[in-house]
Amino acid sequence: MPKRTTAFVTFPIVALGAASILAVLISLLIGAREADDTALQRQRDTIEHAIDQHGLSLARELRVQTVWSEAFEQTRHKDTGWMRTFYGKYLSDLLGYDQIYVLAGNDAPVFGYAAAARADSDYGAIGAGLTDLLQAVRHPHLKPHYDVVVTDIAMPDGTVQHHVAVADARSIDGKPATVIVSTIVPDAGKPIATPDPPMLLVAVEDIDKGFTKRLGENFGFRELHWVATGTPAGDSSEAVKSDDGAPVGTLVWRKDQPGLQFIRHVAPGLGAALLLIGALTWFLVVWGKRKARQILQSEEHATTAARTDQLTDLPNRTGLHEEIAGLLEDRQRPVPVSLIMVDIDQFKAINDAFGAATGDAVLIGTAKRLRNLLPPGGIVARSDGDSFVMLAPRLTEAATSELASDIMTALAEPFDVGGASVIVAVSVGYAIGPRDGATGDELLRRAELAVDKAKGAITETAVAFAPEMDAEITYRHMLEMALRDAIAGGAIDVFYQPLVDVSGKRVLGVEALARWTDATLGPISPDIFIPLAEETGLIQSIGEHVLDRAIRDAKAWSGISVAVNVSASQIHHGDVVEVVRQALEASQFPAERLEIEITESVLLADEKRANEQMRGLQALGVKVALDDFGTGYSSLQYLRRFGFDKLKIDRSFLDGAGEPPESSVILASIIRLGQDLDLTIVAEGVETREQQRWLQAAGCDQLQGYLFSRPLPVAQMTEFIASRQIASAVAS
Template identity: 35%
Template sequence: MQAQTSTTERWHFITAVLLPVVLALVATAAAVIGFVFWSTSTIDQRAIERQTTMVTQVLQGKRDLMLKDQGGIAIWDEAVIHTGQTFDHDWVHANMGLWMHNFFGHDRTMVLDAQDQPLYVMEDGQAAATTSFRDMASGVMPLVQQLRTLIGAGRMADFVSGRAEAPPTVCDFALVDGKPAIVGVTPIVSHTRTLTHTPGTASLMVSVRFLGEQAVTEMMHQYLIEDAAFVLVPSASPDRVSYPVINDAGRFVAFFEWTGDRPGRLMLGHTVPVLIFVILAGALLFILLLRKLRGSSAALKEGRRIAEHEAAHDRLTGLPNRTNFDTHLARILREQKAPSTNIVLLMLDLDRFKQVNDTLGHQAGDDLIRSVGERIRLVVGNEVMVARLGGDEFAILAVTHNRPFDAMAVSGRIIEAIGRPFDLGHFKAHVGVSIGIVEADASSAEPRELVRKADIALYEAKASGRNRAMVYEEHMNELLQLQHTIEGELRAALNRNDQLSVAFQPLVDQKTRKVIGAEALARWYHPKYGQISPARFIPVAENTGLIEELGEFVLRRACEIGASAPGRTIAVNISPTQLRNPYFSNQVFDILHQTGMRPIDLELEITESILLDDENISAQNLRTFRAAGIQIALDDFGTGYSSLSYLKRYPVDRIKIDRSFVSQLAEGHVSVAITQAIVTLAHAMDIEVTAEGVESEKQATILGKMGCNTLQGFLFSGAVIPAKIAGIFADPLNTPERRRRARNRAA
């Protein structure tokens, strides 16, 4: 009984006295450390702001000093006499060029006549040929023209008449000979206003002082700026401060860069050890106190050690061209009138050529096109015409009389030949080919119609999955017309609010079988054509430029749902076209702000083709999203390149295993090994995995054993309307497992 009372008192003392003391000490230490770090960061920021303001004033002062230096020489009766009335080169060199160089440190001095032609040029203290002015004209002439405009507006007349104390002058930053400089332009006029000349005929004095090593040295010594330089490309170092030098026209000239003064960091270096010492000393005293008061200090010390440990650890053909092909086709159809003459036309277009061209460069693309032409020629021989129509498009034209031409067999051999790897220097490239075929009687065929039909068949081959051949059939023309109809109706639907909608398919946690989010899917119900499959209208939107407007509609509806269910992941598919838009990230953040959805609840699903796209805009958008907490998922993984090496360049948070693998999951099937390899490699890179198309409990079980994180498919739910998904989100117990149990009880 006494032991039980002692234990009760000890726990009462710990919970009533020691725990509040511990929490107070921890809160105080955290507040002090937080305040120190905040204070030092604020001090550093204000120091950088002061230095930036000083640099701004110094540079403006150098501009003002340039005009002051010029005014003492250019506004002078002697200068007017020796430059305007009779040009005296020696006098100008001694009293203007050398003076400006030796006494004021100007690197270039020029005298221009009334036609802005150089009369005198000084470079680095030496008289130079006036032809050298051409090298500087691009940086100097805009300011000369600006001054001429001021003179033409009457500003010189104001000075001559006495209405103005000084003549008009111009001084600005400019690039001269590719180097940043201060350029000043002052008219050469009489300081007594007694020597006059026809308005607009005044000579001009132009001075150039480069913002080079000498200017930097002066600023470093006079204003205590460390390790400064004028550069055209800023440093990526976090210790460097870059100030953009912008001229009056708003154009960038250079960056003034220096090592920023960070007194806060210095203070932090002195303060932190003291703080650490004080905290450690206080902790030691507190531990000693605990040991004196109670015998449970060992457990508390071990707990603190564990807590501290946990807190501190965690990549040319020579064939006929299009004109030759068109002429040859027209001639054959014009000359071949025998009833037994048949024409077979194959139109070929490479699959994934753009990725190779963009990734490995145009030279590699040219080598690839050359190799493709050689392989096609080896397959079809020299009896038929092979033409390159442009880009990655080819055509094969065969004329047969009594001997048939098996177009599908030839196409199969071409697809097999093009599918083999291409050696491009140090790289191997993999491409495919889609082929459209049309056969016709030469006596009745028209060139344009023949090519049009072959193009339609090629379009169908690409729409059916690429890397295959399709023979033209009349119904394909109807399908193409349907594409045009879908385009027009989709444009109209985007301007209405009663046809397009968004459905949501739940995402289920594999372990708990609870709904943790949903994927937003576009739906279109047309009053005349009924429900139109996304497989039909999404490609049309991609090919016609409507995908951005459609994507914005889906994203906005998804974010409206996401805003009402914080903590639930809402996944939205985005197209490569959207991601290449430099304003796409602004659009996403605007929608998040307007709807109130948290960025961390949004998941953007991209396709593998985006990872092969080297466009800077796409990459920058992805980095911007991830920095804001938006998750990136790689959709349909396993159907394209499926290379995890691309994930090192564009990191993603999740990959989605394509339903084609999930549907084949069974004991002993190769899809099990492939899927397991994908999950293992993804987890090794800290990437979560979602399986799409889960339709059976057996598939879900196998995926669970593999360690798949999230499941999605008809086993749990198809796509539902917004109101229903909102209801699912509102009920934390409304899980697929609970619904199945309810059905079993009802049965």
Template identity: 40%
Template structure:
């Protein structure tokens, strides 16, 4: 569009040009080289909210003083000095405008075209927010965090990353509802922003995980680590104050992992991995604390990953076996055995359960492993039923929370009993107190279904969890197992002995038998018998044994 200034056109040309400029969708201003307004179309009147008869002939910078020293002023001079077209976008409150300035050297005039692009800019901003900001908290999301962290690494900046996880957030969701959990996340986001500098990035990484990216903290790693720790501790102190959720106080504590980074750290993924590992170290240290990344953590994680891969292979290669620890009656007879899984590794030999069971639980391999244990125990029960020495023995099987809360758990147990031909009244399932916390009604229902079939239940490690008398009496339990820690302390401390006595009295009151775990000395055995325990297990009689060794002991009784 190369229209000449109006003053140099013929009357007919002027009328034609005016009609054209009034019909186009852009706002148009025409100036002479002295910056005086020579013409303004109707769209310019509406867009700039001025009347043309009030401004034509006046200096444009007098009419629009706010534009002086801004991009319009600079662009105007550039167009005049270079006799060229200058195009740009600028926010001219309250509008976003596209502007094109054309200078005509032969005519000594300048034409300015405006277009309102506010709607387009708003849509672009909305798309940008959707792509880079968390909808719930308004914080930068994972993608924007990765971009900013990558930029910091590319510049070689020395900084720190804080990986923050809310302790027990799932419990809050489960007990107060997801809507209250969302409110808590919003309050957490606001509190985190208040505790860091304006230049720092606070991002919601996902779920109840937040990342704080800190830059320009110092010139050495020690300086950065010191300042990062100070900020992390500020966050911990800030979280000591309760959050107000619709008039109710809610406490939430953070576990924070810190890693210091520089351009030499490699990728953003590596920095995130280190901060994540440090956060889990903070969890392991008791939660509501701060932990720095330690390179030895990486070695432990790598070893865990290798162990998990080995376990997957082992499940397919029948490397797991059951050992059996006798459950003794105080009259000296064997009432049953507890089935305990062992791993016969082809290279490492017998792997301790304390090493592989936690990995199985974290990786969900506890589910196929637990199903294998149940089938193997059923097969042993069926086989032993044909031998008079073992026909009366029970087999106790530990059941994990993940296994028990599977929708098909009851069906699986009944299927094992049917397929193996094992007697249900010889199978005892051992549950932990923590398992009972989730879905008490559902737990009771499953226990009642299996008990109706003849299966019995024991509450394992009693006294170490969160049992509540309000629901303990509702559970169809047959036995309480006193945790070994109480047995060990009972002969040394009055408090330990008192706890054992209380558990025995509770068992009798609820019509449950009581078994003492971890009995290792004659003194401990004398104590539990004197206090009224009916059963015990421990090294004083036997450690867990492979089946052939167990049968040898049984033959000698």
């Protein structure tokens, strides 16, 4: 064969061989690079996870030191000697913390300790950078992406203390550190009144020392060390940031190169086993593609699982937000989006009565019925444990209202679960975007406001969001803040309304009534701020204030009894007996001149607790009166079961006093019943002379109402009592 022909034949073969070898090398290099990148990403993920888990571990470790009644008492009393021994030295010397601080309820430092010589003022150098962590502990709902750990501590008095802790990596004094912020609460020992907000323990552990060494040894990071943020560190590094996005530092290590090591091992056999290498390359490419597909499928499955409720197979709250955003952000063709929220009322009662399996079956059945009602393009999601949301685009308001009514009708049908018929009640509210909200959060919030309004409605009907609902929430929040300020500033006043004998001439006692006039909002009715105080837990402070003030004022009124109202919250979430005992001891006020008035709502909530508190009050010598008699439930049973000293007839029964036939008959029966039980009978709301004369003839003991006096401040009540005493003396 001529050389030219040989060359012509050889050249393509050599070229093909060279191209094959080059292709193999390129494939190997690409695979090596991907392996190196994957290993590096795994190392970075491991570092991030290890730092997060280290913080959580420290937060759990400090739970023993912060859920502790002794620590709670000593820190509250600012016992720096105790804090130095049990927080400073113990946490520093034995557990390895570098800085320890105790903060008061206003976040001011009351104690500081460090392994190196420091002073309490050192907290000022780091405190500004920890504001977000303090906020995350005091208001976890404001920092949802922070890893806040909340532990419920059951107390002997039936209340639950919430222990809150958060940990994060921070740059402290230019060094990376783990910072733990934890509330200091009592454990399950004796009941202790906890301040609001609680005191905090702040612990700092440098992580550029032992932790970094252990991390490198445990996970095979070679020459792992920290460098300052901004220092060029190459590919094998991880920039660590705090939850608020601030830089903490950069970890650097010797990069593992599994791909390069692989090439070195197979390189000697490349020339002699070109076909084998080619086959292996082909196999590796196919295997790599298969693995990539598996990883992609796994990620898609994880993404789907993260946005899907596992019980009902509906989108969960995360998926719901994505769907709402997709519909609302269609700027090309904006369409109305109706968001209908469905809450199953008293779902816990279903679980308690039938079991969790039945409750799950009801949720699945609810999801199925809602799916059956879906309009074209609609979506059903399970937004919470017993809440569902239906998204329906392109519906008019009338169609939305009709769909909401259809939902209520469909869910009113009993659920057949294992032969048991389960009936559920639902509350339905809806909002329409973008009119009622331009974002998913706004639309959900306003639909929730409509649901809340539906829960309080007398009739079962779907409620549409209205702008005044937002105004009500804003006003309620403003009112709550103003009430807190009023309580803290002692702006809650106490007025008194007299209780007189049936002749109306002699004052026998007074009833203490809380009154509040805000500088901005003006006079606020007790019918508004007392229920608000009960909902927010402020009623305890108001009750104690009114009791102390009433006893102090009444000391000047010789022979006059004073009555103080006590709510169900004070009875069931506090110790009224102890509060009254301390108030009587502090004031030296005669117990027999004090009356505690309770309503039937107190007895309905927990009869046993109410009975214990009543007996305790009577053991002190205090009288107990049943107020607003006839407005609650099972009143006759309560009169027979509880040993009241006084019965106060609600003003609603006096409208027909002296007029035939029904009202007078009922009122007379109540008075005779009280006389038979040897109770002092008081009629409230007396406004006319005819009512007074009728009550006097019927045998009522005491009268109270505007006929005799409106509620008066202490000075005017003193004058009123004196004037009546003078009039009685002259008449006698």
